[in-house]
Amino acid sequence: MRLILAFVLALLLNACAGPQLRGTGDLGLVIERASGHVTLVNTTARQPYARIAGLGDLSHASAVYSRDGRYAYIFGRDGGLTKVDLLAEKIVKRVIQSGNAIGGSISQDGRIVVAQNYAPGGIKAFDAETLELLAEVPAEYAPGQFSKVVGLADVPGNKFAYALFDGGEIWVTDFSNPRAPTTRRYPAGQQPYDGLVTPDGRHYMAGLFGEDGVALLDLWQPEKGARKILENYGRGQEKLPVFKMPHLRGWSVAQGKAYLPAIGRHEVLVVDVATWQEVGRIPVRGQPVFVMARPDGRQVWVNFAFPDNGRIDVIDTPSGKVVHRMDPGKGILHMEFAPRGENVWLSARDDNKVVIYDTENFARIGEIPAASPSGIFFTSRATRIGF
Amino acid sequence: MSASNFVFGLFLLSTAALGLVRPAIAGEPAPARQKELVHLVRQDCGSCHGMTLNGGLGPALLPETLRDKPVEGLVATIYYGRPGTPMPPWKQFMSEAEAAWIVDKLMTKFPQ
Structure with missing residues (x-):
């Protein structure tokens, strides 16, 4: 009897010791900017499951994912x-691939990772x-003059679109x-500060800092060149002074409209993506930094530059109005929606935690400790154009 | 010179030295305020200049990059901003003396 029991136990143990298969669709990571760590998280359990050290200076860091969601590439x-x-x-x-x-x-095919450098x-x-290293494209916009590169986005055809802050061009x-990459250049405007590609991969937009407006390039008809929208907004x-540069990504597009941060104005600009005309502006409580639509596009969440970086405003897209204002913590640097948007994770840098909110009733439903957290990146980005 | 005289002499010397240094110290922010300013520089100036002050969209703010720049110009850049560039004025968050303290620290060794 004892022998049989021992045998059964051994079998059970063996079963447990086998490799645990799991997918990656509900995983993600949190950048801990001050200490060079990332915390790995599970968006189903809403808990961290590992912490990894030794990533260097993550004071401005971002991540993209392999298409299977298993590997994160952290810049x-x-x-x-x-x-x-x-x-x-x-x-x-x-690898250390540049100085800054x-x-x-x-x-698109998941085989090439491209870094953008200052x-x-x-x-x-x-x-x-x-x-x-496969190839290098120096941003030499004039003989001997190199530009800082911003707004890099993958676009269909294994291409990448990006903007030259000093050069005023989209490449x-x-x-x-x-x-052996080939590059085309399009004049864009003064001081592009970031860029985005629309979720369908067709239009690339570069926000301009040096003038009021956004440069727009139709990647299906690039020969027409970049044109300016939202001119003189x-x-x-x-x-107003801008104490932190806004960030753009394809998350700004919701329900046929693009929601974009105004520069030097406490407003979110609304553009119809069929006509590219301004159709509204929504007053908010600071200089917007991230203007992010919930995956279903029903809400747009906005965080702000210093000194208003403890605030979040939530816009209801059908009415175009802020329907919820909150102060979820100190130094709210970034947010990331669960893959289908039922909750949102916010980095509270100076509170040393990530706070999680229900997006329907705005209740706080959890928090995760993290040292000086900044970017939050979930594997659901792996399958999206421009992420 | 006796031992006690020597010690007294040292005492005088050190107070004299303190006296010399004092005018500069008078402009120094209180320790709690210094901590706030350091946090501001590393975290918020850091969004453009890098948390390690190695530069980003804005230039590096290290002693070797600032060495040849006039102090008054650097203080004015912080306080009034620099039109035509993304550098905003920070005067609503600090006094000119505090901006000068930041420049002094940047040019020597900026606290963690």
Whole structure:
């Protein structure tokens, strides 16, 4: 009897010891900017499950995912590019690819990871598998003059669109041949500060800091060049000071409209994406930084630059009005919606935690400790154009 | 000189030294305020200049990059901003003396 019991027990133990299979669709990571850590999180359990050290200077960091959602590519301020395995909970590979980086992107086919750099200004392409350098495109907009690169976005055709802050241009680089990319240039306007591609991959927009307006390039008809929309939205009025640059991504598009931060105005600008005409502006409680639509587009959540960075305003898209205002913590740097938007995770940098809210009733439903958290990135980005 | 005289001499010297330094210290923000200013520089100036002050969209703010720049110009840049660039004026959040203290710290060794 005892022998049989022991045998059964051994069998059970063996079953437990086998590799636990799991998917990656409900995983993600939180950047801990001050200490070079990332905390890996599970959006179903709404809990952290691992913490990884050694990612260098993450003071301005972002992440993109392999298309299977298993690997995160994290771009750090110090030019570090780190590939993290979310299942094995470890760093797979890490390279220092530049002196000063701002972010990156992954190609349509998932094979090329591209970093955008401030110094030396330009982009660099890496093999997503090995992080081997494939090609480099210096942002030399005039002989000997290199621009900081902003707003890098993957677009269909294994291309990448990006903007040159100092050069005032939009560039589109085609990586069909990863080791010999070709680049086209389009004049955009003064000081593009960030860019986005619409969720269908057709239009690239670069927000302009040096003038009121947004440069728009139709990637289906690039020969027409970039044109300006939202021109003179400030109407010559004196701008309020901007204490942090807004960030743009395809999350701004909801229900046929793009919701964009105004520069130097405490407003969200609303543009009809069929006509590209301004159709509204919504007053909010500060200089918007992230203007992010819930995945279903019913709500748009807005956070703000210093000194209003403890606030969140929630816009209801059908009425175009702020329907909820809250102060969820100190230094709200970033937000990320659960894949289908039932809750939203907010980084409260100076509270050293990530706070989680129900997006229907705005109740706080959880929190996760994190040291000086900034960006939150869920694997649901893996399948989206421009993320 | 006897030992006690020597010690007294040292005492005089040190108070004299303190006296010399005092005018500069008078302009120093209180310790709690210093902490706030350091946090402001690292976190909020850091959004453009980098938390480690190595630069980003804005230039690096390290002693070696600032060394050749006139102090008054740097203080004015913080306090009034720099039109034509993204650098905004920070005067609603600090006094000119506090801006000068920040410049002094940036040019030597900025606290963590």
